[in-house]
Amino acid sequence: MKVWINNKLVDESDAKISVFDHGLLYGDGVFEGIRVYDGNVFELEAHIRRLYKSAKVIRLEMSITKEELIKAVEETVKANEVINGYIRLIATRGIGTLGLNPLICKNSSLIIIADSIQLYPEELYEKGMKVISATTVRSHPLSLPPQVKSLNYLNNIMAKIEALDSNVPEAIMYNTQGFVAEATGDNVFMVKNGVVYTPPIQAGTLEGITRNIVIRLAKEEGIPAAESNLTRFDLYVCDELFLTGTAAEVIGVIEIDGRVIGDGKPGAITRKLRKKFFDYVHGRN
Ligand code: PMP
Numbered sequence: 001m002k003v004w005i006n007n008k009l010v011d012e013s014d015a016k017i018s019v020f021d022h023g024l025l026y027g028d029g030v031f032e033g034i035r036v037y038d039g040n041v042f043e044l045e046a047h048i049r050r051l052y053k054s055a056k057v058i059r060l061e062m063s064i065t066k067e068e069l070i071k072a073v074e075e076t077v078k079a080n081e082v083i084n085g086y087i088r089l090i091a092t093r094g095i096g097t098l099g100l101n102p103l104i105c106k107n108s109s110l111i112i113i114a115d116s117i118q119l120y121p122e123e124l125y126e127k128g129m130k131v132i133s134a135t136t137v138r139s140h141p142l143s144l145p146p147q148v149k150s151l152n153y154l155n156n157i158m159a160k161i162e163a164l165d166s167n168v169p170e171a172i173m174y175n176t177q178g179f180v181a182e183a184t185g186d187n188v189f190m191v192k193n194g195v196v197y198t199p200p201i202q203a204g205t206l207e208g209i210t211r212n213i214v215i216r217l218a219k220e221e222g223i224p225a226a227e228s229n230l231t232r233f234d235l236y237v238c239d240e241l242f243l244t245g246t247a248a249e250v251i252g253v254i255e256i257d258g259r260v261i262g263d264g265k266p267g268a269i270t271r272k273l274r275k276k277f278f279d280y281v282h283g284r285n
Contacts, residue, residue: 004076004112023092027152030054034087086117119247128254128266134159134171138181156184175204180230186245187211190238200227210244217276240267250274
């Protein structure tokens with residue numbers, strides 16, 4: 001595999017960063033995960049816009065322009081002959097000292113990996129997944145805004161550990177006010193009386209690119225979709241629950257904290273939106 005690192009494509013075995021890189025020492029950096037469908041990089045510009053926004057918020061100066069990055073991504077995908085796969089873009093603060101000070105890191109690093117991904121087994125998409133509510137609260141917007149896709153995912157990882165300890169693959173995270181924020185790496189949607197609801201960004205979620213597409217596809221299908229603060233109670237009594245994300249795509253949730261959702265199978269609207277999403281990513285609508 002060829003990896004793009006600091007302006008050139010190198011063999012995977014030569015793609016290395018310094019142990020003094022603050023991305024490693026402090027999780028000081030930002031990233032994106034992007035799908036490749038049928039040889040096309042899906043929503044590349046939206047991902048790159050979000051990456052540069054994340055970088056701006058943490059005061060990380062990107063080493064190349066958005067246009068140059070788009071070209072570099074396309075080059076990396078081509079060099080690895082990726083047709084259906086997954087790209088990871090990583091911008092780290094760069095090499096510094098053992099102190100926190102980011103300002104002494106002169107050059108941020110940029111890494112592009114084009115590989116494949118399967119997040120969950122296919123069976124889970126058909127049967128739906130069980131989740132729990134995490135006790136770990138999603139970061140307060142005044143600590144690290146959840147809109148920043150930073151290299152420091154420990155908040156989410158703490159919640160993921162709770163899920164895995166409970167033998168389920170995912171956890172729902174709530175904000176400091178008790179409203180639903182997101183899952184550990186996905187956005188949350190629920191359906192009640194034919195209306196699709198998802199928390200507003202201000203509830204403490206990443207502005208998911210899949211989320212935004214699913215909202216649009218729902219509306220195009222004539223399914224009302226609204227952003228609304230949701231509580232744990234709302235999730236317990238909803239008709240359908242599903243998660244969206246670049247890696248997870250659209251996946252139904254059939255149980256939360258031991259409460260069965262609907263009839264215990266991915267619901268009709270979830271299945272419809274999952275199909276619409278597939279048609280969309282493969283250019284069929
Ligand atoms: N929330 C979090 C915390 C995420 O890491 C992600 C991306 N994996 C998402 C939501 C979904 O965002 P997107 O649809 O842009 O992948």
